[in-house]
Amino acid sequence: MNKRNCRILLTGGGSGGPTVPLLGLAQTLLEREELRCEFLFLGGGKGPEQRMLKEYEIPFRIIPSGKLRRYWDWKNLIDPFFVLAGFFAGVRHLISFRPDAVVSAGSYVSVPVAWSCGLFRIPHLILQMDFLPGLANRLMSPFSRAVACYFEDSLETFKGRVRRKIIGPVVRKDILEADPSRAEKRFNLDPELPLLTVTGGGQGARELNLAVENLLEVWLGHWQVVHLTGKNSSVKDIRHPHYHPIEFVEKGMGDLLARSELVITRAGMGMLGELSVLARDALVIPLPGTHQEENARVLERKGAILTLDQQSFAAADQEVWRCLMEKHQPGRLGELLQQTWTGPGNQELADLILHCASIRKSK
Secondary structure, eight states, X not given: OOOEEEEEEEEOOSSHHHHHHHHHHHHHHHTOTTEEEEEEEEEOSSSSHHHHHHTTXXXXXXXXXXXXXXXXXXXGGTHHHHHHXXXXXXXXXXHHHOOSEEEEOSOGGGHHHHHHHHHHTXXXXXXXXXXXXXXXXXXXXXXXXXEEESSGGGGGGGTTOSEEEEOOOOOOHHXXXXXXXXXXXXXXXOTTSOEEEEEOOSSSHHHHHHHHHHHHHHHTXXXXXXXXXXXXXXXXOOOOTTEEEESOOSSOHHHHHHXXXXXXXXXXXXXXXXXXXXXXXXEEOOOTTSTXXXXXXXXXXXXXXXXOOXXXXXXXXXHHHHHHHHTXXXXXXXXXXXXXXXXXOHHHHHHHXXXXXXXXXXX
16 A cells, blocks of 8 residues: 655644644554654743653654743843744744644744744644633634634634634543553552542642642542642652652553543643543643633533632632532533543544645645
8 A cells, every 4th residue: 555655743832731632643643554654843942742752752853932921021022032033943844844734732832833834835733722712823823724623612713714623632542542450550559449630730730739738638538549740849748558649640641540530630621631532520720810711611611520719729628628529420520521522533633634735735
């Protein structure tokens, strides 16, 4: 069988949220029998994406990026120069890599790359996961040929794009092939006890970690707990056979989530998308003052998640927590979260990208 060569450039990062679906997309394209795919990932130097990509053997290049703030900060005076440098870096990589399409999942590092795509008429696609499109995606929109959104209301922002499509969450292969029994072996879990997993993500983990310490006593009376603390955590040295603090899960995250009865997490759509595919119950603590608050409100209105603001979660005593859990029907929330979408969006996004790439090749 003659395979078609396909080069896809991926941009995003800054946190694990935008990186995870891009990795899931790459895995999906690599499994297409008719394709011989090559990838290049352009990102910043401060996020976790470079570490995450090592497992997938996708080349990673750091490019300059400036944050486009809508408030006064002295860095606003110098960041335009970083944006300009990012534009020329994007041009250089487009010339050397010659991608058939470029896919961005948010992040300011993606903006100058999207702009440089306009110079070479390379198809640029936006993966819009959050309910409210951020400034970076809005700035990329005029230079993008297509957009894939998780929420129908998000499409309004991208009027004029050649193709707009609603898709389900794009997730990694280890989510699609998750096995709870593997998690028991990997993380030394008790097969008889339900599991509570707590993850704060790359941002704001400190506040969640402090609250977790106050609630462990009541939690450990009902669950075993896996606590993803993040790097350089100041979590106390708490020793208990059913408490498992871990900085970062390199492998087996899908298995761990599939084994969990309840997951306490931020409202990033990367994680919530994975929980929806796995039909896991979620208690969501949005990062204050961010797009995550709207993500949480939308899903809470659908009855698909439980939510608490960060202040209430930090102040919750054992009695408040017991009352909250009395309302919890294990599995019901996960079922409703899964029904929010028609299923994983990996294949739909892959088809959209290949469609745009084939149009370019035929011209």
